[in-house]
Amino acid sequence: MKKRVNDLFFIIGLVAVVIMCCSFEVSFSQLWLDIRKAGYWLVAIVGLWFMLYTLNALAWRVILRSNGRCPVRFGRLVKYTVTGFALNSVTPIGLLGGEAYKIMSVSQFMDVKKATSSVILFSMMHIFSHFWFWLTAVGVYFLLGMNHLVPLNGAIAWGMAFAILFCSGGIYLFVRGYKYGLAVRFFRFVARIPGLRRWGKRFGEKHHEDLLKIDTQIAELHHQNKRSFYASFFLEYVGRLLQSLEIFFMLILFGIDGGNGGYGLVFLYSFLILAFTSLFANLLGFMPMQVGGREGGFAMSVILLGMSGEIGIFIGIICRVRELLWTLTGLLLMKLERKSNE
Numbered sequence: 471m472k473k474r475v476n477d478l479f480f481i482i483g484l485v486a487v488v489i490m491c492c493s494f495e496v497s498f499s500q501l502w503l504d505i506r507k508a509g510y511w512l513v514a515i516v517g518l519w520f521m522l523y524t525l526n527a528l529a530w531r532v533i534l535r536s537n538g539r540c541p542v543r544f545g546r547l548v549k550y551t552v553t554g555f556a557l558n559s560v561t562p563i564g565l566l567g568g569e570a571y572k573i574m575s576v577s578q579f580m581d582v583k584k585a586t587s588s589v590i591l592f593s594m595m596h597i598f599s600h601f602w603f604w605l606t607a608v609g610v611y612f613l614l615g616m617n618h619l620v621p622l623n624g625a626i627a628w629g630m631a632f633a634i635l636f637c638s639g640g641i642y643l644f645v646r647g648y649k650y651g652l653a654v655r656f657f658r659f660v661a662r663i664p665g666l667r668r669w670g671k672r673f674g675e676k677h678h679e680d681l682l683k684i685d686t687q688i689a690e691l692h693h694q695n696k697r698s699f700y701a702s703f704f705l706e707y708v709g710r711l712l713q714s715l716e717i718f719f720m721l722i723l724f725g726i727d728g729g730n731g732g733y734g735l736v737f738l739y740s741f742l743i744l745a746f747t748s749l750f751a752n753l754l755g756f757m758p759m760q761v762g763g764r765e766g767g768f769a770m771s772v773i774l775l776g777m778s779g780e781i782g783i784f785i786g787i788i789c790r791v792r793e794l795l796w797t798l799t800g801l802l803l804m805k806l807e808r809k810s811n812e
Contacts, residue, residue: 553800575807594648594652598640621775651684743772751764751767768782
């Protein structure tokens with residue numbers, strides 16, 4: 471069964487990668503020119519993401535160690551993390567493929583309930599840190615706007631108010647999820663979806679006790695292991711901040727120096743571009759590899775900050791190339807993992 475599921479994930483991933491390679495909105499000659507323009511900065515960007523995946527794996531390891539020793543070697547966690555994000559990026563309504571793969575992988579080393587709760591907790595923390603990241607960006611934008619370093623008008627103020635309400639609502643829901651668990655509530659929700667009602671109700675009733683245990687383990691991290699909770703949150707949040715360096719490198723490539731604000735201001739611009747783009751793209755998370763969402767977000771955010779639309783297009787293309795490289799790496803790691811276990 472695991473072999474067939476792995477093969478299915480691998481085929482879906484390859485098909486999505488091929489579709490993405492054929493659906494770039496620029497010619498291959500222009501794509502090659504942009505890659506050459508990025509030069510060694512592309513190497514730095516790809517290397518940066520190895521560090522980000524390592525931080526993700528560390529956050530997951532903190533969660534696994536909250537109740538004792540982690541039975542999975544850290545190198546394996548890094549591999550599962552890279553493959554998990556690769557599958558998420560090519561799966562419609564992200565998190566459907568990667569989380570199932572990670573549960574299946576780590577359940578070789580622990581019982582399924584603990585594996586499931588650790589993956590759910592990591593996914594929750596990953597999304598939870600995004601809400602705080604976006605909320606921080608609103609505060610940063612407001613401070614820069616008050617100092618006349620970014621545009622600030624009525625329309626933008628309304629957009630910021632909406633972002634504050636959206637992020638605050640998300641944070642509230644996740645805090646409740648950490649306190650009371652989400653597994654049972656999730657399958658109650660699934661049981662109300664047309665087409666999934668019978669399956670959701672049957673699964674929820676059959677595995678009710680297991681789902682309650684998973685919810686208990688989720689709540690324990692928040693109530694009894696606050697050190698692990700805040701450590702994993704810190705690692706995820708820092709990862710979001712460091713991701714801004716990807717855009718920072720490309721702004722430097724285009725000669726953006728921040729004027730009197732120096733490179734510190736350039737980094738804040740990078741932070742804001744990433745925050746706006748990731749929020750915009752996540753609202754379109756049902757699309758494989760968020761096709762069009764990030765590109766549109768990059769274009770709008772750089773223009774809002776008074777930069778050339780060409781910069782936004784370039785950032786979108788290079789980020790897409792980087793994601794394709796890491797997606798292929800994740801799929802290859804999954805294939806090699808399966809062969810080593812045969």
